[in-house]
Amino acid sequence: MIPYGRQDIQQQDIEAVLEVLRSDFLTQGPVVPRFEKAVAEKTGARHALAVNSATSALHMACLALGLGEGDWLWTSPITFVASANCGLYCGASVDFVDIDPRTYNLCPKALEAKMEQAEQEGRLPKVVVAVHLCGQPCDMAAIHALSQRYGFRIIEDASHAIGGKYQGEYIGSGRYSDITVFSFHPVKIITTAEGGMALTNDDALASRMNLLRSHGVTRDPTLMTHEADGPWYYQQVDLGFNYRMTELQAALGVSQLERLDDYVAHRHALAVRYDDRMANLPVTTPWQHPESYSGRHLYVIRLNLERIAASHREVFEALRVQGIGVNLHYIPVHTQPYYQKLGFQLGDFPESERYYAEAISLPLFPTLSEAEQDAVVIALEKALQSP
Numbered sequence: 001m002i003p004y005g006r007q008d009i010q011q012q013d014i015e016a017v018l019e020v021l022r023s024d025f026l027t028q029g030p031v032v033p034r035f036e037k038a039v040a041e042k043t044g045a046r047h048a049l050a051v052n053s054a055t056s057a058l059h060m061a062c063l064a065l066g067l068g069e070g071d072w073l074w075t076s077p078i079t080f081v082a083s084a085n086c087g088l089y090c091g092a093s094v095d096f097v098d099i100d101p102r103t104y105n106l107c108p109k110a111l112e113a114k115m116e117q118a119e120q121e122g123r124l125p126k127v128v129v130a131v132h133l134c135g136q137p138c139d140m141a142a143i144h145a146l147s148q149r150y151g152f153r154i155i156e157d158a159s160h161a162i163g164g165k166y167q168g169e170y171i172g173s174g175r176y177s178d179i180t181v182f183s184f185h186p187v188k189i190i191t192t193a194e195g196g197m198a199l200t201n202d203d204a205l206a207s208r209m210n211l212l213r214s215h216g217v218t219r220d221p222t223l224m225t226h227e228a229d230g231p232w233y234y235q236q237v238d239l240g241f242n243y244r245m246t247e248l249q250a251a252l253g254v255s256q257l258e259r260l261d262d263y264v265a266h267r268h269a270l271a272v273r274y275d276d277r278m279a280n281l282p283v284t285t286p287w288q289h290p291e292s293y294s295g296r297h298l299y300v301i302r303l304n305l306e307r308i309a310a311s312h313r314e315v316f317e318a319l320r321v322q323g324i325g326v327n328l329h330y331i332p333v334h335t336q337p338y339y340q341k342l343g344f345q346l347g348d349f350p351e352s353e354r355y356y357a358e359a360i361s362l363p364l365f366p367t368l369s370e371a372e373q374d375a376v377v378i379a380l381e382k383a384l385q386s387p
């Protein structure tokens with residue numbers, strides 16, 4: 001089976017992890033700060049906070065922005081459930097904004113229309129989570145302009161997008177958002193096994209997230225509400241969690257980060273090769289904004305079903321039968337039973353539902369060989385011709 005994504009672990013990664021195993025610190029040592037500094041320098045962010053997953057990073061980002069009961073968080077329906085769940089963790093309500101039919105990202109025009117209506121109804125969101133689907137950046141300038149008008153804060157869910165660029169700057173620079181989140185799950189662009197990071201240029205947000213990831217406990221006297229009892233003293237000043245990344249994970253991250261640009265460039269080369277080979281097939285290949293540089297985490301095709309005898313499901317199954325580990329990113333979040341119970345219905349976000357009816361993620365990862373890629377295209381041609 002050729003999987004849709006897979007990590008690349010090299011000898012230098014293994015040695016970096018072994019070195020930590022032989023050292024004094026398995027957690028809370030020098031390597032996590034080294035990884036954070038390397039990501040901050042790479043992206044141009046002022047602060048980078050490593051945590052045990054992107055889901056944790058989203059949660060603490062929402063809390064740091066003050067999201068709570070009575071507030072609204074908006075995001076795209078075409079994302080992993082974590083981009084929406086982070087709002088529910090905080091006791092806030094979640095709503096969605098339909099996607100742009102070309103980029104499959106949250107549509108700024110739909111966002112504007114929904115803001116106008118929400119303003120009239122007095123239920124403007126506190127936070128908008130902009131998800132860079134497949135690594136392609138959202139229209140951040142437009143979303144940021146709306147945030148100035150309507151007063152919401154912006155989290156970039158860049159789980160797919162490390163190494164990508166928007167307006168020539170690395171994603172994570174934070175020019176148009178409050179906090180950017182990366183995931184280092186093995187299928188993502190670089191990995192720490194499990195892991196995530198939150199980036200911000202705001203000192204207060206960084207300080208708050210630093211507390212939240214480690215129980216809300218501090219040894220810094222300037223953050224305490226009253227004087228220390230003695231040199232042993234620590235104080236809980238907030239209700240936090242244990243969201244820390246280990247030294248082992250960070251060592252893997254530092255080592256992987258060195259190959260980030262190569263990984264993304266290689267993903268682009270493979271994607272262009274797919275584009276070429278599928279030019280005459282009844283599928284829509286991923287449109288790319290000419291002024292951005294995608295992280296190219298996923299290669300999603302859409303079936304032009306009116307030109308194909310087989311159904312979406314039949315094409316998907318025919319690919320799996322041929323050993324192609326295709327996947328579907330994502331089931332619209334509002335159609336999940338959990339969200340249906342919150343009142344969302346089929347038909348609420350038609351562009352997202354249309355996307356879901358046609359999308360298939362083909363294998364794309366840096367060690368995918370050209371021969372494997374050709375096998376994927378041949379299998380697809382066959383699948384498209386099946387009944």
Ligand SMILES: *Cc1c(COP(=O)(O)O)cnc(C)c1O
Pocket residue numbers: 052053054055056079080082083131157159160182183184185194195196
């Ligand atoms: C993978 C992913 C997450 C969650 O990342 P974890 O590190 O597994 O918690 C969140 N949002 C998106 C868009 C993702 O793809």
